[in-house]
Amino acid sequence: MARTRDLVALSAILIAPLAAILVSQALPSPLVEDATPVRAPEPAPAPVAELPVAPVAAPEPVVAPAPVVAPAPAPVVARAGGDPAQAVLMQQDALVLHTHADIAWASGRPVIKAEPGHLLATRSVRWDSVPEPQRGLAGATMIVHTADGGTCITTVGAPRIHLEQTGDVFPESDEDGYDNNEPPTSKAVLRDMVQKLFAETGDLLLLARQDTGGRKPCVGLWARRADLPSATVFGRRPTSAAQTSEALAAVRSQPEFAALAAEYAAYLEPMDADTRAAHATWDEFVATNFAAATWHEVGGSRQIVSVELELVDRMPCSDDFYGGMTLLLERRGDALVRLDQQPNWHDLAALMDLEGDGVLEAVTEDGFETVLHTRDADDTPRRDSYSVPYIGCPC
Structure with missing residues (x-):
């Protein structure tokens, strides 16, 4: 800066034309902050810099809407295991701390309950043997939430490894060679079978009983640490026929509805006339299988309506229509307005916003699998689930 000023002063003494040339060369330099010729052009770049920002930023929500992200739950299955810092599932009156537990965490001999078509075995666990995220829940106060938004306060008690199966769980065979769902009469055989299952099963649960101090344990769908910021919770409310009709009217204008209608027509198309006549028309299918549920924000004014359209009584191993939409x-x-977030949740059982960021989380429960749908810190969808495996053919 000082060198530039000296050159300009020397040029003024030597010859005026040379000074003009030097000044003209110095004008574009961003270092000359106090020269009036440099300040003059500054207003011109300002609007130019702002103009490209508006058109570029505006399309982004349209180019990358929720439907583009929603189809990516497949790799999320590998992330199962749960992040107890956000929320945990409930299994009856137990807190589900991990859905893919390691048998190496267990200690002591298994406690076995064997009945026809049902096997339940547990092993105790020491807190110092489980991973740190779960270990941090030892003795924590938890708020248990129900579907309607009700709450119950409890404390995390002793952990255990949980193994449960139904169906043809006992590999013993009767004299005819068929699978026998009766447990073996030999306790030694049963213990060996359970030990092998503990070693081979990949969906062991790490459960924690509740330390209630003699009170009745809490029962709900999910739980969250009481020392975390309160989540926004939506409680399920009864939905009237008028509300269902209003929701259907809003859904009819959505592209998913038209796509599902075309899919149903393609399903019927190869059938002969008699077979097609035995199936419901599209309007009959909608009238029979459309369902809506209303969710009210607990302590707030927001109302969410979740809708599902799919065959209600699908038979396993059948050629029934398997298309659906949510x-x-x-x-x-x-008015009912479509949300940008469309995560394709079927059998919605609980709805909440854990971080208060406007992104909804949920619990779904279809009678076979219970799933906690949350998001990781990098906004990747997380799907943490458990079920009681059925051994055998469901057909």
Whole structure:
């Protein structure tokens, strides 16, 4: 800066034309902050810099809507195991701390309960043997949530490894060579079988009983540490026929509805006339299988409506129509408006916003599998689930 000023002063003494040339060369330099010729052009770049920002930023929500992200739950299965810092599932009155537990965490001999078609075995666990995220829940106070938004406060008690199966779980065979669902009469055989299952099963649960101090344990769908910021919770409310009709009217204009109608027509198309006549028409299919559920924000004013359209009584191993759709709507004034977030949750059992960031999380429960749908810190969807395995053919 000082060198530039000296050159300009020397040029003024030597010859005026040379000074003009040097000044013209110095003008574009961003270092000359106090020269009036440099300040003059600054207003011109300002609008130019702002103009590209608006058109580039505006399309981003449209280019990358939720439907583009939603189809990516497949790799999320490998992330199962749960992040207890956010929430945990409940299994009856037990807290599910991990859905893929390691038998190496266990200690002591198994406690076995064997009945026809049902096997339940548990092993005790020491807190110092489990991973740190789960270990941090030892003795923690938890708030258990139900589907309607009700809550119950409890304390995390002793952990255990949980193994449970139903169906043809006992490999013994009767004299005809068929599978026998009766447990073996020999306790030694049963213990060996359970030991092998503990070693080979990949979906062992790490459960924690509740330390209730003699009170009745809490029962719910999910739980969250009481010392975390309160989550926004939506409680399920009864949905009237009028509300269901209103939701269906809003859904009819959505592209998913038209796509499902075309899929159903393609399903019927190869059938002969008699077979097709035995199936419901599209309008009959919608009237029979459309369902809506209303969710009210607990302590707030938001109302969410979740809708599902799929065959209600699908038979396993059949050629029934397997197409379906789900949508989330929100009441805004007198209208139901489609939410940007469309995560394709079927059999919605609980709805919440854990971080208060406007992104919804949920629990789904279809009678076979219970799933906690959350998101990781990098916004990747997480799917943590458990079920009681059925051994045998469901057909």
